[in-house]
Amino acid sequence: MKLQECYGLWMSGQWHKAGKYKDLYNPYSGEVLARIAQADASEGVRAIEAAHEAFAVFGRMSAYQRSEILYRVAGLIDERREELARVTAMEAAKPLKAARGEIARTVETYRFAAEAAKQVTGEQVAMDAAEGGHQHFGFTIRVPIGVVTAITPFNFPFNLVAHKVGPALAAGNTIVLKPAEQTPLSGLLLAGLFQEAGLPAGVLNIVTGEGAELGEVLTTHPLVRKISFTGSYAVGQLIQRQAGLRRTTLELGSNAALIIDENTDIAAVAARCVSGAFAYNGQVCISLQRILVHQSLYEEFKQHFVTAAAKLITGSPLEEATDVTSLISEKAADRIMNWIGEAVAGGAVIETGGLRSARNIIAPTLLTQVPRSAKVWTEEIFGPVAVLLPFDHWEEAIREVNSSRYGLMAGVYTSDIKRAFEAARELEAGGVVVNDIPTFRVDHMPYGGVKDSGKGTEGVAYAVQEMTQLKLISFNV
Incomplete structure (x- = not known):
């Protein structure tokens, strides 16, 4: 997979030019790897609006179709694992053998997401267990919540992105991804992989740039329903204040x-x-x-x-x-x-x-x-x-x-x-x-912290639960 010299913003299934660009450097050699778009707040809004528009269709796509797309993208990553491992080694300065391990896990994470797409289910509710529930039949379903924004760190640029993108798509949501400033290539390369896998335009949108510029719009825009963030405690605290009543998953660090x-x-x-x-x-x-x-x-x-x-x-x-x-x-x-x-x-x-x-x-x-x-x-x-x-x-x-x-x-x-x-x-x-x-x-185990390590749970099936809304259906029969 040959790197481009310049990467724009991926919105509505197309590359878009940005007003500003910045060189991306290899942390070990210092060489320039590519020029990367630096989105501003208005471009963040465009990405959110594109995701919202796509949700009208994708939110009704069958579990089977969503699962097949995720299986296909896992297969495409598997086919190109050596190329993608080298990208990780270059932009994140991750030793090649560790980078290969990350790509192998990424394949597995998307496969777990493909399986989870077929298991988004509810349960029967015993309405007649209450005195006034006689002749009522109830059950729950889980429905996608809409636009998810994901802000990811540099240290696992493929797999931690997969832990946000995979569950979001499995649940039927659309997503705006902001990869880490230090490792944007790993996120940007997903654009072509998901397009090749058949993901409809606008379902995955990728905006690169500084958190200080994009953070507030990704956490406060009225069309955003959920924010998933992995990073520092200080930034997570700020995101939680900005998010208000929106759902958040915050993985904020550790001292293991x-x-x-x-x-x-x-x-x-x-x-x-x-x-x-x-x-x-x-x-x-x-x-x-x-x-x-x-x-x-x-x-x-x-x-x-x-x-x-x-x-x-x-x-x-x-x-x-x-x-x-x-x-x-x-x-x-x-x-x-x-x-x-x-x-x-x-x-x-x-x-x-x-x-x-x-x-x-x-x-x-x-x-x-x-x-x-x-x-x-x-x-x-x-x-x-x-x-x-x-x-x-x-x-x-x-x-x-x-x-x-x-x-x-x-x-x-x-x-x-x-x-x-x-x-x-x-x-x-x-x-x-x-x-x-x-x-x-x-990658399928529940993963989330207590105290200042954050809130919410990742691990693919558990993340799907947090990216869906439980809805009760009740019949008077």
């Missing part, structure tokens, strides 16, 4: 923690933790950041973790062997190094990493003796940094995990079934993974 109980096989677990902490440079919403290890295993775990981290290969995202490469931007690298510096100034020890090299690459870093006030402990670092803490008592570890204002995913390793169920019950998170890292995710 793992508790490792005594009697755990540390060698195997440490290698798994290195993967969870440093995959895609730690730029993953549920990247493993806080690791709490029982005091009896602490030194052994630290040694295994440092050894495994040292084996990771740094280099170009297009090299087959690369594990760690450039951060998404110089600004991100500056912030991460500042947070490491703050922790060290407060008494933290760098066990490995802590160094920044050319091209905004930060070596995989493990910190110990971190003060609880340090940002690397309290906030989402979104970079290749993990923090290690020993504990003596299981209850103490659970309290430490729950001390965070975030609660997206948490994990525990334990052979004690009582402690496993206690963690499942007591950990304040949208999901608890037993005997694996909190970075674990498959």
Whole structure:
């Protein structure tokens, strides 16, 4: 799939010129990949109006037809997975082997959406269970809600888009997509793929540009019925205020923690933790950041973790062997190094990493003796940094995990079934993974956080529920 030199805005099934364009750079090499349209608020309105017009037809399309379109687009992505993986590696600086994994998941996500399109159902309601319900027959149906706007992040530019576009189309809605400023190509390439798959014009509209310019119109326009956003807590808070009574799904970040109980096989677990902490440079919403290890295993775990981290290969995202490469931007690298510096100034020890090299690459870093006030402990670092803490008592570890204002995913390793169920019950998170890292995710499972990690649930079938309206039908018979 050859990239164009210039990309406009995709509305009503056609490319449209924008008033402004901006160069898109490869974060690793610095080369210009393409010129990307920068939509203004008026162009955002045009995209919403196009989606609203298309909804009049698409909202009545059969579940079978919607499912077939989604199956076809999954097949087209599958056929071109190597090309699309290279696009991801270039625009997101995602190591090629991780990019291939993302494209494979994207195919699966759209297939899950195709299956979900055929399962949008209601249920019978026992109207006569009430005294006044005699001779009434009731049931519910789920109907599409209309125009959905989706604002997506840079870190999974194909698959996190699929988690919004797939369920929206499965439910019978139309959508306006604003991909991340850093990774617009992945979203823009969907235009041709969905057109080839037979999606009617106007059902999917793609506007690229700055959130500051487009955000308000995508969240406040009267034709918008639902906003789905993945990004920072600060922006999510603003979107919620602007959205008013509109439905919102907000996935706002994490500070994922793992508790490792005594009697755990540390060698195997440490290698798994290195993967969870440093995959895609730690730029993953549920990247493993806080690791709490029982005091009896602490030194052994630290040694295994440092050894495994040292084996990771740094280099170009297009090299087959690369594990760690450039951060998404110089600004991100500056912030991460500042947070490491703050922790060290407060008494933290760098066990490995802590160094920044050319091209905004930060070596995989493990910190110990971190003060609880340090940002690397309290906030989402979104970079290749993990923090290690020993504990003596299981209850103490659970309290430490729950001390965070975030609660997206948490994990525990334990052979004690009582402690496993206690963690499942007591950990304040949208999901608890037993005997694996909190970075674990498959694309059909429910996925959403508590506290400042957001609201609403993704995972394809669950997102479909949130993108439909339950309607009661009652007959007096």
